[in-house]
Amino acid sequence: MTQTKKATKHNRILLAHGGGGQLMDDLIRNHILPGLKNDALDELGDSAKLELASGSLCFTTDSYVVKPLFFNGGDIGKLAVCGTVNDLAVAGAKPVALALSLIIEDGFEIELLDKILRSIGRTARQVGVDIVTGDTKTVEAGAADRIFINTAGIGIRHPDIGMGFEKIAVGDKIIINGTIGDHGMTVISQRREIQFQSQLKSDCACLAGIICDLLENTSGIKFMRDPTRGGLAATLNEIARSTALSIKIRENDIPVRPAVQAAADMLGFDVLSIANEGKFVAVVSPESADDCLKICKKHPLGKESKIIGEVIESRDVPLVEIETRIGGKRIVQMPYGRELPRIC
Amino acid sequence: MLDRINKAQHEINAACETLGRQINIMEVCGTHTVSIFRNGIRSILPRNLKLLSGPGCPVCVTDQGYIDVVLQLADRDDCLIATYGDMIRVPGKEGSLETKQANANIKIVLSSEDALQLAKDNPGKTVVFVAVGFETTAPATAVVVKEAAAGAVDNFCILSGHKLVVPAMRALLSEKNHNINAFLCPGHVSAIIGYGAFAEIVEGFDRPCVVAGFEPVQIIEGLSEICRQLSAGKAELKSMYAAVVTEKGNIAAQKIVDECFGPVDGYWRGLGKIPESTLKLKNKYNQFDAFERFGIIEEPSEELRGCRCGEVLCGLIEPPECGLFGRDCSPQEPVGPCMVSSEGACSAWFKYGREK
Amino acid sequence: MCLAIPARIVELEQDVAIVDAMGNRYKAKTTLLPEAKLGDLVLVHAGFAISLVDEEEARKTWQLIAEINEFQETDNKVSG
Numbered sequence: 001m002t003q004t005k006k007a008t009k010h011n012r013i014l015l016a017h018g019g020g021g022q023l024m025d026d027l028i029r030n031h032i033l034p035g036l037k038n039d040a041l042d043e044l045g046d047s048a049k050l051e052l053a054s055g056s057l058c059f060t061t062d063s064y065v066v067k068p069l070f071f072n073g074g075d076i077g078k079l080a081v082c083g084t085v086n087d088l089a090v091a092g093a094k095p096v097a098l099a100l101s102l103i104i105e106d107g108f109e110i111e112l113l114d115k116i117l118r119s120i121g122r123t124a125r126q127v128g129v130d131i132v133t134g135d136t137k138t139v140e141a142g143a144a145d146r147i148f149i150n151t152a153g154i155g156i157r158h159p160d161i162g163m164g165f166e167k168i169a170v171g172d173k174i175i176i177n178g179t180i181g182d183h184g185m186t187v188i189s190q191r192r193e194i195q196f197q198s199q200l201k202s203d204c205a206c207l208a209g210i211i212c213d214l215l216e217n218t219s220g221i222k223f224m225r226d227p228t229r230g231g232l233a234a235t236l237n238e239i240a241r242s243t244a245l246s247i248k249i250r251e252n253d254i255p256v257r258p259a260v261q262a263a264a265d266m267l268g269f270d271v272l273s274i275a276n277e278g279k280f281v282a283v284v285s286p287e288s289a290d291d292c293l294k295i296c297k298k299h300p301l302g303k304e305s306k307i308i309g310e311v312i313e314s315r316d317v318p319l320v321e322i323e324t325r326i327g328g329k330r331i332v333q334m335p336y337g338r339e340l341p342r343i344c
Numbered sequence: 345m346l347d348r349i350n351k352a353q354h355e356i357n358a359a360c361e362t363l364g365r366q367i368n369i370m371e372v373c374g375t376h377t378v379s380i381f382r383n384g385i386r387s388i389l390p391r392n393l394k395l396l397s398g399p400g401c402p403v404c405v406t407d408q409g410y411i412d413v414v415l416q417l418a419d420r421d422d423c424l425i426a427t428y429g430d431m432i433r434v435p436g437k438e439g440s441l442e443t444k445q446a447n448a449n450i451k452i453v454l455s456s457e458d459a460l461q462l463a464k465d466n467p468g469k470t471v472v473f474v475a476v477g478f479e480t481t482a483p484a485t486a487v488v489v490k491e492a493a494a495g496a497v498d499n500f501c502i503l504s505g506h507k508l509v510v511p512a513m514r515a516l517l518s519e520k521n522h523n524i525n526a527f528l529c530p531g532h533v534s535a536i537i538g539y540g541a542f543a544e545i546v547e548g549f550d551r552p553c554v555v556a557g558f559e560p561v562q563i564i565e566g567l568s569e570i571c572r573q574l575s576a577g578k579a580e581l582k583s584m585y586a587a588v589v590t591e592k593g594n595i596a597a598q599k600i601v602d603e604c605f606g607p608v609d610g611y612w613r614g615l616g617k618i619p620e621s622t623l624k625l626k627n628k629y630n631q632f633d634a635f636e637r638f639g640i641i642e643e644p645s646e647e648l649r650g651c652r653c654g655e656v657l658c659g660l661i662e663p664p665e666c667g668l669f670g671r672d673c674s675p676q677e678p679v680g681p682c683m684v685s686s687e688g689a690c691s692a693w694f695k696y697g698r699e700k
Numbered sequence: 701m702c703l704a705i706p707a708r709i710v711e712l713e714q715d716v717a718i719v720d721a722m723g724n725r726y727k728a729k730t731t732l733l734p735e736a737k738l739g740d741l742v743l744v745h746a747g748f749a750i751s752l753v754d755e756e757e758a759r760k761t762w763q764l765i766a767e768i769n770e771f772q773e774t775d776n777k778v779s780g
Contacts, residue, residue: 324384326560330383532745587754
């Protein structure tokens with residue numbers, strides 16, 4: 001069935017675009033479908049029917065409200081795909097299908113919408129995942145800060161991979177695949193309120209490939225998580241809390257770009273608490289640590305991978321401790337309060 | 345660099361061993377508080393050397409009465425409040441700016457210029473700039489007051505809470521805490537007022553005063569210098585922050601502040617009334633003084649029950665000694681400003697330290 | 701308030717400057733530092749340059765950071 005492409009008369013979203021009628025149909029066929037083309041989506045059914053190989057499923061969802069919408073290294077669309085794909089990947093699942101929901105403000109420029117959709121399509125294709133179903137709603141100006149996106153994702157777990165908090169033991173090593181703080185500091189620096197022009201770039205990327213390399217070529221991976229909002233500090237504290245074990249990391253071994261450190265210093269942030277969108281933390285057995293590091297470093301998204309610390313016994317309470325650059329010691333707490341408004 | 349740190353550490357250890365007794369060094373700068381904690385400096389100091397956190401966090405020493413005035417003004421429909429981020433969460437009698445923020449007339453700014461621009465962009469409202477900070481920040485406020493005057497930006501005013509460090513140090517030593525052996529002096533305040541400003545503390549109270557920057561090596565070398573002096577029975581004025589600090593300071597900045605402000609008696613949390621310690625706009629800039637414009641007199645308020653921020657600020661107790669610390673008072677639900685401010689001692693202890 | 705770090709003035713028109721700190725550029729005013737010139741290293745606080753930074757002394761500080769942090773990238777170009 002071929003569709004003739006109608007020229008869109010409108011260059012901004014109107015409330016009617018969410019109304020389920022002609023305008024919405026135009027929007028879907030002329031803007032949304034072309035970028036995300038796949039068989040399931042083309043059916044435009046209420047639900048997508050998926051034939052999945054047997055295995056245990058992973059299912060996740062995330063909403064994206066980042067401001068600004070476009071930033072150096074990505075945009076809300078790319079983020080929406082990577083974020084959900086990464087949640088599946090760190091659970092040891094191969095991403096299979098995504099659902100995409102858009103909530104768009106009256107008055108939003110259609111040209112920008114197209115740009116976002118193209119980015120979604122491109123990112124999804126690079127990962128090899130299809131957007132199989134979706135929804136579009138429009139709201140009055142001001143009700144959605146231009147556009148909000150939600151994605152949900154399904155993945156199939158790699159067989160024989162058992163990861164979880166309960167696997168973590170004293171002596172396990174902690175690996176990160178590269179520099180921290182890039183995404184959060186980039187987004188902050190590009191918000192209009194701050195007169196900041198910078199060379200920073202978000203690390204927004206899909207980790208399915210590098211994680212797959214790891215899972216298929218080593219055993220000994222006990223646990224993985226992506227340190228998004230709340231940064232490395234939040235992720236390590238979650239691990240400590242859930243295992244009742246403590247963690248020790250070394251500041252010298254944590255990769256940070258000087259520009260990111262400088263930007264964080266300028267605004268009084270601690271890079272450990274700043275969001276990352278192309279990083280994962282892996283807790284691995286001590287015997288497999290070197291192999292894991294080697295595998296990560298071979299991949300383009302892991303060239304700067306490092307072993308940053310290890311799991312240790314707790315004294316009285318589970319803690320995350322850091323050995324500072326000068327050989328001092330201090331605690332890394334779970335970040336409190338609002339650090340970064342709307343960065344993912 | 346590690347060489348320098350190891351050397352300084354050795355010197356500190358040697359001096360403290362010679363001294364034998366407990367040594368209390370107070371730092372009077374919130375940024376020092378944070379840097380000391382973040383770098384884990386306390387953990388590499390000898391047991392008998394105690395680092396006290398002093399009244400160096402501008403938000404922490406701002407009296408409750410001032411905060412309540414800001415909250416009152418935030419309630420007005422004809423006002424826009426422009427404030428630095430830290431003030432947002434400080435609790436007053438009834439909530440904080442954060443809980444009021446739903447009113448959307450509260451804007452966080454990173455510079456006084458942003459506050460002035462807000463006034464220019466909103467001619468129908470009065471913009472009140474919450475001008476809190478020490479001598480480092482006061483010149484930035486003075487600049488925009490002058491710009492407002494020159495540009496007749498009549499809908500702009502400031503609520504001055506600017507405080508002066510040296511009067512506070514004087515008050516501390518005279519009345520509040522006689523157990524301070526030396527001061528680690530603020531690097532950026534000194535960039536403005538010059539390290540010479542601390543001479544009166546050295547001469548009047550016979551305490552070493554050493555100005556240091558904020559890098560860990562600078563702080564440790566500063567502490568080493570203090571320990572050296574103490575063990576030699578000396579009390580001298582020294583700056584270890586030559587990159588940025590001179591004896592006389594930034595004269596242009598001092599001039600601009602003198603033009604716009606004069607020191608008056610002010611209320612400090614924990615220290616009470618300190619003579620000539622707060623900056624007030626001079627008469628010729630009356631129209632930009634929010635206190636004058638709205639006819640407000642700042643009344644010192646009662647401390648919130650159980651809150652011992654005042655004693656923490658004087659270095660009389662350490663945060664964990666406060667009954668509310670970590671229980672009713674935490675960064676998520678702060679009772680007092682020392683827990684709210686990112687530079688407050690309680691917040692730093694909570695985030696980076698552990699009660700022993 | 702916030703930790704200020706040295707930044708170099710890369711553009712200057714009257715008292716409005718663009719300064720560069722480790723590759724991040726932002727606006728700052730030099731009203732409080734009338735003697736500041738293009739190319740000077742300055743300390744910026746709350747949007748204002750408040751002090752000239754002595755290059756020789758500063759190099760000691762920056763070098764310290766460089767020594768400790770083996771992860772130095774002197775190249776400002778951000779990798780793709």
